[in-house]
Amino acid sequence: MFDALEVSLQVLEQLIPIGVSIRKHNASLGKQLATASESVALNIGEGRDRCDGDQRRHYEMAAGSAGELTAALRIAMLKGYITSDEYAQVDVLLDRVRAMLWKMRH
Numbered sequence: 001m002f003d004a005l006e007v008s009l010q011v012l013e014q015l016i017p018i019g020v021s022i023r024k025h026n027a028s029l030g031k032q033l034a035t036a037s038e039s040v041a042l043n044i045g046e047g048r049d050r051c052d053g054d055q056r057r058h059y060e061m062a063a064g065s066a067g068e069l070t071a072a073l074r075i076a077m078l079k080g081y082i083t084s085d086e087y088a089q090v091d092v093l094l095d096r097v098r099a100m101l102w103k104m105r106h
Contacts (some may be wrong), residue, residue: 004048008041011097018086018090043062047062047104056104074087
């Protein structure tokens, strides 16, 4: 088991109902949220079997997507599409993913 990938998949799971709520208010933001969250998991998964600089590049892309995901969630919260509790629930796991990605890149 690869912990970073597993936690990123847990984030995806938590985003399912939140994404539905966001898309009801803003389809574009909902799509970006889905794309960014999938990109985190996909780049971690692909990077794990790569070597050296190529591996790091995938982890950097995953970290960038995690940052985009955080921004999308904060926008959704600020606009009232999701509650601060919904945001906080996802952010706890997303923070773990960001921390693991930082360690994997440094």
